[in-house]
Amino acid sequence: DIQMTQSPSTLSASVGDRVTITCRASQSISSWLAWFHQKPGKAPKLLIYKASSLESGVPSRFSGSGSGTEFTLTISSLQPDDFATYYCQQYNSYPWTFGQGTKVEVK
Amino acid sequence: EVQLVESGGGLVKPGGSLRLSCAASGFSFSTYRMNWVRQAPGKGLEWVSSISSSSDYINYADSLKGRFTISRDNAKNSLFLQMNSLRAEDTAVYYCARGGGCTSTSCYFPDYWGQGTLVTVSS
Numbered sequence: 510d511i512q513m514t515q516s517p518s519t520l521s522a523s524v525g526d527r528v529t530i531t532c533r534a535s536q537s538i539s540s541w542l543a544w545f546h547q548k549p550g551k552a553p554k555l556l557i558y559k560a561s562s563l564e565s566g567v568p569s570r571f572s573g574s575g576s577g578t579e580f581t582l583t584i585s586s587l588q589p590d591d592f593a594t595y596y597c598q599q600y601n602s603y604p605w606t607f608g609q610g611t612k613v614e615v616k
Numbered sequence: 617e618v619q620l621v622e623s624g625g626g627l628v629k630p631g632g633s634l635r636l637s638c639a640a641s642g643f644s645f646s647t648y649r650m651n652w653v654r655q656a657p658g659k660g661l662e663w664v665s666s667i668s669s670s671s672d673y674i675n676y677a678d679s680l681k682g683r684f685t686i687s688r689d690n691a692k693n694s695l696f697l698q699m700n701s702l703r704a705e706d707t708a709v710y711y712c713a714r715g716g717g718c719t720s721t722s723c724y725f726p727d728y729w730g731q732g733t734l735v736t737v738s739s
Contacts, residue, residue: 605663
């Protein structure tokens with residue numbers, strides 16, 4: 510199975526901050542990586558697919574980069590609605606695997 | 617509008633069974649691979665199972681050890697998960713999600729998720 514490792518586990522930030530979350534795969538997944546965010550009691554919401562493609566309707570302050578085994582999600586200017594937990598997920602092969610999550614909290 | 621609506625969750629005793637359903641609308645259900653993903657309380661996301669559009673390719677998480685069975689009814693735009701021999705560690709919100717699988721040139725991500733249904737396994 511492909512292991513996905515996210516860092517950090519928790520991130521304290523303020524509105525307006527630039528935020529970066531890293532995801533590493535245990536083997537190459539090409540660009541078959543998605544990023545989601547999730548709020549308590551809600552389903553995950555797709556932000557980025559194919560490592561760097563912005564899902565329709567997602568604000569442009571979100572961006573993704575990377576390929577192979579190293580990936581990054583960046584929020585250029587954190588907004589109040591962005592405080593949530595973020596997950597990366599590889600869909601290169603089954604079993605799909607997710608990072609353990611990064612909670613972005615108010616500093 | 618794409619909609620996925622799960623149902624069938626509830627409280628069940630250890631060793632019991634439950635059948636989850638996911639009703640799909642707003643897209644051509646019979647042409648998409650579908651998945652179940654679960655999330656234990658306060659924990660991360662865990663993929664459970666996947667079924668291809670015509671049910672000829674099925675995958676399960678190794679941890680399930682044959683206790684769960686995924687199926688679909690394309691005529692009724694519905695996805696199912698039969699869960700047997702339930703354990704406390706199966707307690708989770710179960711989501712259905714559209715997408716998955718790969719061709720020779722592309723892989724497909726889970727683009728739409730239902731709101732989830734809670735399964736609680738407890739005596």
